[in-house]
């Protein structure tokens with residue numbers, strides 16, 4: 350099948366007749382708990398375009414939630430998947446292993462921050478990898494408690510629901526949740542400025558000391574196995590902590606025998622203009638959790654970290670039927686090769702300056718744009734009531750819905766539902782990227 354033309358083009362209203370038919374079938378066949386952001390069904394996708402079953406071509410500023418970072422159906426991935434599927438589709442790595450799994454582990458050990466001896470283990474989803482990181486930290490430390498942060502998102506399984514902060518829609522009605530999970534205050538510069546003063550907003554060390562005090566007093570390092578944090582929060586609102594926050598937390602963990610887990614499920618694999626977002630802070634986490642961008646859409650996730658920690662669980666204590674599936678591993682190796690060969694880490698940094706420049710100019714003209722933030726191709730705007738920090742979820746919803754109608758795929762996020770986030774594929778052209786933002790600018794002007 351050929352790739353769709355790289356231009357925005359609407360031939361029907363959104364949704365068109367074919368999508369409408371599928372929406373009706375979905376309502377009758379799929380549990381309603383599984384929601385959709387957009388009312389269109391996909392036919393094909395490539396570069397910066399998703400084409401729907403009615404022939405509408407949409408600008409992709411979402412990458413399937415930060416997954417198709419190198420571009421949908423990337424040629425090297427398509428070839429690698431087809432070749433592997435023709436050889437064998439599954440044996441279970443725990444039964445008769447295969448090279449692809451080992452090669453992905455080697456690549457992760459090489460690419461993640463830190464020069465020491467490392468090990469990796471592969472799983473299917475981000476949530477599953479987070480759960481395994483906690484299992485590993487608990488066996489290594491012999492302790493149980495885990496600290497997560499305000500606004501955190503770590504997944505939808507039972508343990509990861511407990512780690513996730515936001516109730517609706519992720520946790521509401523689904524408890525009881527896993528025990529021994531505690532929450533500490535994050536560094537959230539845009540909001541800390543109002544509630545904690547200028548100093549807290551800009552001084553990451555101070556914000557970290559606030560969190561450490563809560564951890565110390567309410568849990569105690571002697572009970573604490575791990576601290577888990579997204580170096581830039583994803584679903585929580587693309588929150589970049591103040592400089593110094595992450596290093597101070599990490600230092601405290603090191604000094605207190607607590608495993609520092611970086612959840613880079615959303616931020617990893619060139620997304621933020623570095624292989625991993627921790628690099629921007631100069632920190633080397635004990636364990637790093639990856640998924641989403643790792644394999645261009647094939648289900649794969651991993652935990653990578655210091656060998657002595659990773660090797661703490663007993664033989665056969667870790668695993669799963671599909672973990673490190675051979676087709677997903679082939680896709681991951683092709684993804685990594687594409688990032689390296691095409692210089693996509695630098696490309697993400699270019700996208701950052703392009704987007705921040707455009708969005709910054711929009712912000713200067715519009716006091717409903719409270720904050721423009723993020724790194725690389727992970728950029729967000731926080732929408733507020735004019736000139737205040739009061740969240741405007743209604744405006745955000747109207748803006749994203751109108752963008753969808755105009756053929757631009759955008760996602761929202763944030764605890765208060767007032768953050769518009771952009772996760773374009775790195776394969777998008779500058780023209781399409783800017784066109785997508787200009788569509789938003791025009792809509793916002795009219796609202």
Ligand SMILES: *Cc1c(COP(=O)(O)O)cnc(C)c1O
Nearest residue numbers: 474475476502503504583614615
């Ligand atoms: C998406 C996400 C997860 C969960 O990954 P799934 O593959 O959906 O289970 C965990 N952590 C972060 C930071 C994420 O963005």
